[in-house]
Amino acid sequence: MHFSSSVIATALLGLASAQKVHVVSVSSTTDKTLLAFSPNNLKADVGDMIQFQFLNGNHSVVQSNFDNPCTPIQAFVKNATGMFSGYMDVAASASTGMIPTYTMEVASNTPLWLYCSQGKHCQSGMVMVVNENTSANETRSLDNYKAAAAKATENLDPSKITPASGGDSTDGTTGGTTSSIPSASATAPAQGLGSVVSVSAWTGLLSIAAALAML
Numbered sequence: 001m002h003f004s005s006s007v008i009a010t011a012l013l014g015l016a017s018a019q020k021v022h023v024v025s026v027s028s029t030t031d032k033t034l035l036a037f038s039p040n041n042l043k044a045d046v047g048d049m050i051q052f053q054f055l056n057g058n059h060s061v062v063q064s065n066f067d068n069p070c071t072p073i074q075a076f077v078k079n080a081t082g083m084f085s086g087y088m089d090v091a092a093s094a095s096t097g098m099i100p101t102y103t104m105e106v107a108s109n110t111p112l113w114l115y116c117s118q119g120k121h122c123q124s125g126m127v128m129v130v131n132e133n134t135s136a137n138e139t140r141s142l143d144n145y146k147a148a149a150a151k152a153t154e155n156l157d158p159s160k161i162t163p164a165s166g167g168d169s170t171d172g173t174t175g176g177t178t179s180s181i182p183s184a185s186a187t188a189p190a191q192g193l194g195s196v197v198s199v200s201a202w203t204g205l206l207s208i209a210a211a212l213a214m215l
C-alpha cells in the first residue's frame with residue numbers, strides 16, 4: 001500500500017478542520033452472515049467523508065449507476081473513475097486487532113449508488129445510496145435500485161468489465177483510501193441512530209495514523 005505524503009497531509013488537514021465523517025458498517029460484528037450496509041441510505045454534503053468499516057465477512061463497496069446495479073459505473077460511463085474498495089477479508093486481519101476501512105470524500109451531491117460485488121451479495125440486497133433524490137425523480141429510489149439489483153444476471157467488480165468507450169460522463173464518480181482501524185474503535189451498529197452517524201474526526205485520524213504506520 002502506498003500513499004504519497006501530500007495525500008496524507010491533505011487528509012490530516014481535512015480532518016483537522018472537523019470534517020464530518022459518516023460511518024457505514026459493512027455486515028455486522030454480531031451477525032457475520034448479514035449482507036447489508038448500515039445505514040444504507042444517507043445524506044452527505046460535498047466534502048464530507050464516508051468511512052466504510054468492514055466488520056465481518058469478505059465484502060467490497062463498488063459504485064454503479066442507478067440503471068445498472070451490480071456492474072461498475074465505468075462499464076457505462078466513459079472516463080468514470082468509479083470507486084472500488086477492493087475485497088476486505090475481515091478474518092484475515094482479525095489477529096492484528098484491526099478491521100479494514102475504506103474512506104472516501106463525497107465529491108458531488110448527486111446520488112451515489114453503491115453495492116457489494118462479492119458472490120451474489122448485490123442481488124441479495126447489499127446495496128446503498130448516498131444522497132438519494134426522489135424529489136428530482138421519484139422512481140430513482142433505493143427501493144427501486146434494490147429491486148433492479150435483485151434481477152441482475154451478474155455481479156461484477158471492476159476487473160471483470162470493459163470500460164465504456166461512449167455514453168455520457170455526467171455521473172459524479174469518486175475514489176477513496178484503504179486503511180484499517182483498531183477493532184475496538186469500530187462504531188456501534190447504527191440502528192436507532194438515524195441515517196447519519198456523526199463521529200468526531202478521531203476515528204478518521206486513527207485510520208490515517210494506521211496508514212502512516214504501514215508506510
Ligand SMILES: [Cu+2]
Binds near residue numbers: 059116117118121126
Ligand atoms: Cu458483500
